[in-house]
Amino acid sequence: MNSETIRKRFIEYFEKKGHYIVKSAPMVVKNDPTLMFTNAGMNQFKDIFLGNTSPKYKRVVNTQKCLRVSGKHNDLEEVGHDAYHHTMFEMLGNWSFGDYFKKEAISWAWELLTKEYNIDGERLYVTVFEGDESNGLEPDNEAYDIWKTIVPGSRILYGSKKDNFWEMGDTGPCGPCSEIHIDIRDDDARKKLDGSELVNKEHPEVIEIWNLVFIEFNRKADDSLLPLPAKHVDTGMGFERLCMVLQDKRSNYDTDLFKPIIDRLSEITSLSYGKDDQTCIAMRVVADHLRAVAFAIADGELPSNTGAGYVIRRILRRAVRYGYTFLGMSEPFVYELLPLLVNKMGRFFPELAGQEDLIGKVIKQEEQIFLRTLAVGIQKFEEYVKNKLKNNIVDGKFAFELFDTYGFPIDLTTLMAREKGLQVDMKGFDKNMKKQKERSRAVGVKQAVDWVDVRPNVEQTKFTGYDSLETEAGIVKYREVKVKGKSLYHIVLDRTPFYAESGGQVGDRGVLASDGGDIKIVDTQKENELIIHIAEKLPTPVPAKVIAKVDKTKRLLTANNHSATHLMHSALRQVLGEHAQQKGSLVDEKRLRFDFAHFEKVTPEQIIKIEKIVNEKIRQNIEVEDHRDISLEGARNMGATALFGEKYDELARVIAFDRDYSAELCGGTHVARTGQIGFFKIISEAAIAAGIRRIEAVTGHEAEKFVNSRFELIEQLSGILKHPKNLKQAVEKLVENNESLEKKVDQLQKARASQIKQELIKKLEKTNNVNFIGATVDMDAKTAKDIAFELKQKVDDLFLVLAYKHNNKPGIAVMLSDNLVKSGNLHAGEIVKELAKEINGGGGGQPFFATAGGKNLQGLEKVVSKARGIAAG
RNA sequence: GGGGAAUUAGCUCAGCAGGCUAGAGCGUUUGGCUGGCAGCCAAAAGGUCAUCGGUUCGAAUCCGAUAUUCUCCA
Structure with missing residues (x-):
């Protein structure tokens, strides 16, 4: 069977x-x-x-x-x-x-x-x-x-x-x-x-x-x-x-669920399953992890570096690691097995078959990233062995650093060490690992406390927030939750207008008003189906009855963005194609963020098209169709877009704006008419993962602000340029002028420097086989340094001391020719330290060039004469 | 959510016990040589050393903040 x-x-x-x-x-x-x-x-x-x-x-x-x-x-x-x-x-x-x-x-x-x-x-x-x-x-x-x-x-x-x-x-x-x-x-x-x-x-x-x-x-x-x-x-x-x-x-891996995948692995690697133990383990690991990763991606969870996405990444990496070590695979290969899995399970799980392309791309890219991580780790390991190895033992701290910072698996470190006849200090590794875990655990400990029941036997909170923003309600239960030593209070009501965060829309804020005082609600979250109002303070006694009031402004602005998200989703599919499906979204009062499947950059022309369609729909001022408690079947007949990876009850809600244009299964809050959104503007488009792109956009007031700020910028630029007729041309000309001026300044500076150089050369004094140049000058440290280096090239047996003044601060630069350093026992660093005493400062440098700075401007003349003395020996 | 690391030329990276006025390979441009499959030789262009601030006579290098990326833990 x-x-x-x-x-x-x-x-x-x-x-x-x-x-x-x-x-x-x-x-x-x-x-x-x-x-x-x-x-x-x-x-x-x-x-x-x-x-x-x-x-x-x-x-x-x-x-x-x-x-x-x-x-x-x-x-x-x-x-x-x-x-x-x-x-x-x-x-x-x-x-x-x-x-x-x-x-x-x-x-x-x-x-x-x-x-x-x-x-x-x-x-x-x-x-x-x-x-x-x-x-x-x-x-x-x-x-x-x-x-x-x-x-x-x-x-x-x-x-x-x-x-x-x-x-x-x-x-x-x-x-x-x-x-x-x-x-x-x-x-x-x-x-x-x-x-x-x-x-x-x-x-x-x-x-x-x-x-x-x-x-x-x-x-x-x-x-x-x-x-x-x-x-x-x-x-x-x-x-x-x-x-x-x-x-x-006798093994799950011998059933028709896994055997085709393992057979294919055998083909790819030219290794047979069932002989060598390590090979068998590796093949089972790959076959198993492929399923986990493919289904997770199908459910909308992409590999990432936090939370659930990180777990998915780790699973895939474990597969790649076994493939790399025991199957000799140093190129991406897991993604090639995907079609076999789809063939076996795609009929029963359409989310898998429907997203095969995307899943394959994500897996392949993730494999490539990890193989690169491995290569870096191997390099670090080789360097360590070459330079820092002591007593043929790989330090546990280093092994941990490889693992912790560079993501290099510890068992690979052990393996590579063994190949070189080395041992890894596992005790040291475990010690560091333990420390890391304690650090992480110390924070973010949530204490679970039992609910305090105020009125039992209330089955489920009635959500009234689609139609009203204010309701009389009774508190059903509450509890205290301690996070990082801070207390938060969870409150459950028998009925509430507060929308709990879900479907990408953030939770409502507002107050629960009562005779005993207002309870400020900072966020509303869902725990499964339970709507939880979160407060930072709770009055005593806890009131039994409250008036629940939602922050109206925040709610309305959020609704603007949520409805705009729906309009944009349809526009995206119209412009880019049906594959441009939602992969994630975040909607709050400021903006909307929308992730979707697409394989290349959305061109500026396409962005303009999308904006145009959405704004057109806004101007049509379409009335929302809000179908509640519709059956899934009915929703499908309406052509509603259902998403993979979303959990839906048997009864759904469909939000439509012009049924033929946009109809989506959605639990969020929306505008009554699209005109309310006012204006829609995309502000960024970027890639966030293989085959996934992200658009951020703003609506209404925020969109207006965005456009205005751009407009203002142009006005300001134009103002700076005295309102030219053609701003673009004026800027181009400005850049051109600037370039040629820079060149000229450069030339002039060089000329000036060479002039100063000439003057300095004139001051050359021959003493004791040394060409001494000493002068007080008005210039900054950088110029002094430049001149010093240039003079070094021009003058043999040079002993240069520049006592300079800049911004009312004294400084000294000393330059010596190489042969003086070698034969004359002279050291610019030492000399400059001695000279710096005259200006109440300190300094140092290399044997041939050194600088110092100080406080006493009056000492500059003394510096030169003192230097002359040193040069004379 | 917490810890660690990285960010230097178009690309890949070196330089980091503060001080050689920032280097290599690949790529680009120019010139010369050469009957190819990464041709050879020579030269040049190309850098706000992620951003901002601090310490210092002097910061790519040390310290702090921010951003982005990687990574481990939860």
């Missing part, structure tokens, strides 16, 4: 049992401070479990793209070394939100495995929760009794809290779970030792394939458990592992 069929069967089975099919949420998580990437199937339903929102369907089935590379689940360093760890994987799941519970979940799981997938039931073992006294939890006898009707007791095992009690995190929904394990050993091995002995014992052939979680508690910050009002089922079955079992393989 191939992987596509396996996935399809799962989904269709539960669809038949009344489950609604939900699309995989994007792998990259937005609006959740605790999570960067989706790391479990339940992530997108978290709000339902937490009671922040009510489910639209009680039964749901899905396959979820997951990435485990950071935080609690970090599998990155494991990947490649065994047959089953992955960074990115799919989690198949069926869900019940307050609907069916243990009985159905268990019997359907059994039926699907043994009937649909034809797995031999004899090979399956199940586990149930044994209870835990410290939490006062009973054994899960209910699950045991249900299983007892299906499998003999000898194949039902009790498991500990570690294996059979599932928790979302330190706090939050949790409950006992029941796992299904499979024994895929051969018959001989099974006869010798019963599979039940090997369950949960890390045996590679007796493995868990499905976890059925029965969520019934909420874990509080004080570690106590509260029963939930509704009980839920959350199941997760690793898709890659299931494919391995059903395709009768």
Whole structure:
């Protein structure tokens, strides 16, 4: 059975049992401070479990793209070394939100495995929760009794809290779970030792394939458990592992999901898979990481040097590093594997197939950048070995510097050291690494505190901000959050006009007014579906009722920019082509920033065209069409632009300005009529990544200001030039004149210098085989230096002392011919120090040329006479 | 969000225990030689040493801020 069929069967089975099919949420998580990437199937339903929102369907089935590379689940360093760890994987799941519970979940799981997938039931073992006294939890006898009707007791095992009690995190929904394990050993091995002995014992052939979680508690910050009002089922079955079992393989990497990629790798590298250990590991690493990176980019997360983008960069770099070290690849090659992945998964995940070009380009460029980083690191290493190596040990501090500053992987340093018969001081490296981590962790620690409930049982904040900017509201709950020792307060209301940051639009500011005083809201953020008002101060007592007022000016200006963004998005596609899709955006009250896919610079002509179209639409004063709670299907029929990597509910909102021109799925706030935007002006266009460009633009008042400032600049320039008829010509002429004048000044200065030189030569005094020139002159240090160097070329046996005055400060320059320095035991630096005493100063320099500065102008004459004395010996 | 590093000619970089009035290779231009596949020889042009400020007699070099880029950690 191939992987596509396996996935399809799962989904269709539960669809038949009344489950609604939900699309995989994007792998990259937005609006959740605790999570960067989706790391479990339940992530997108978290709000339902937490009671922040009510489910639209009680039964749901899905396959979820997951990435485990950071935080609690970090599998990155494991990947490649065994047959089953992955960074990115799919989690198949069926869900019940307050609907069916243990009985159905268990019997359907059994039926699907043994009937649909034809797995031999004899090979399956199940586990149930044994209870835990410290939490006062009973054994899960209910699950045991249900299983007892299906499998003999000898194949039902009790498991500990570690294996059979599932928790979302330190706090939050949790409950006992029941796992299904499979024994895929051969018959001989099974006869010798019963599979039940090997369950949960890390045996590679007796493995868990499905976890059925029965969520019934909420874990509080004080570690106590509260029963939930509704009980839920959350199941997760690793898709890659299931494919391995059903395709009768011993490694996930032998399934049709990975084999084509590994075969191609074999071709490219001319190395065979399955022989050398290092080669196999490297190929698995590459095959796995390709998937993670490609899907992340498809979800809109580009490699970068901060946050989630940095994690993506690291994954790709790990692949390149293994390829470089163990597969001999010193040119980009990962991107070449992409078409195979698209061929395997592109049909089910259109975001992948639809952006193949872009993903390939981004990967290729990223590979090139990293190979360059490696080359620099190798050079630094060679230099170090040549110049600074002591006792054949590579200093840990240096190894860390290579890693920390130049991004050179430590295992490559070790490898290169070994090739030269050197050792790396790993203790020193670890010590520095530890310091770095402590530094980072010391700041930005967020303390999670439980919410203080003011009025429980309010399900979800009602957002009223599309229609009004002021509402009476009640405070539902609040909490204090400490960031960097500073306290911030999070407030949740039962209804609010405040727009929380999302879809690129910044959060609202404003006040919550009450009898007890106003609460100033500095920002509004979303945590999943929860709208959080952020304040720096909270009055005591915390008022129960407030009037929530949004900062109107900021909101309106932001709306201008947001609507203009939509108008521009359509204009971009019209001018550049349909590929110019949104890749990111930021809208606030000052400007709009828009990133989109495009492979070359947008020409000035195209910019003008885009501006023209947008301004045309503004002047048409189009009324907004605001379709709320429209079905996804309906939105699509309207021709609404949906974006990859955005998470949308089943019910969407469509914002249209002239339906044929612009219709987008959008949750933001917009103008009532486009005329309100006033004027649109692009102020910059630049590349930000491979195939991604960024436009910044302003609207209304800001745009006016921008144009005016340019206009003013021209006026000022024209004014400076006394308002010529043709400004451009006048400037050109000015530049020309300036050039020729500069040349003339140059000539004159040279003439003057040569005149001074002549005069100085006239003052030459022959004493003691030395040609002494001493003079007090009026010039700056630079000129004195110039003259000194020129005289050195002209006069043999020169002993020159220039005592100069500039800006009412005295200075001395001493120049000696080379032969005097060599034979005469003279040193300009020493001489100038001695002379400087006369002007209350100090100085120094090289043996043949030195300078000094001081304070006493009166001493200048003395300097010359004293110098004459020295020259005379 | 925090730490480290880099920024010098069109390109790639050297110079950085303060002081050779800023160098190399490639590229460009000019002249000469030469029957090619990076031809050879000679010469020239090309630099606010990222920006701003400070220390100093003197800063590409030391210090601080800013910008951009790289990089590690969270």
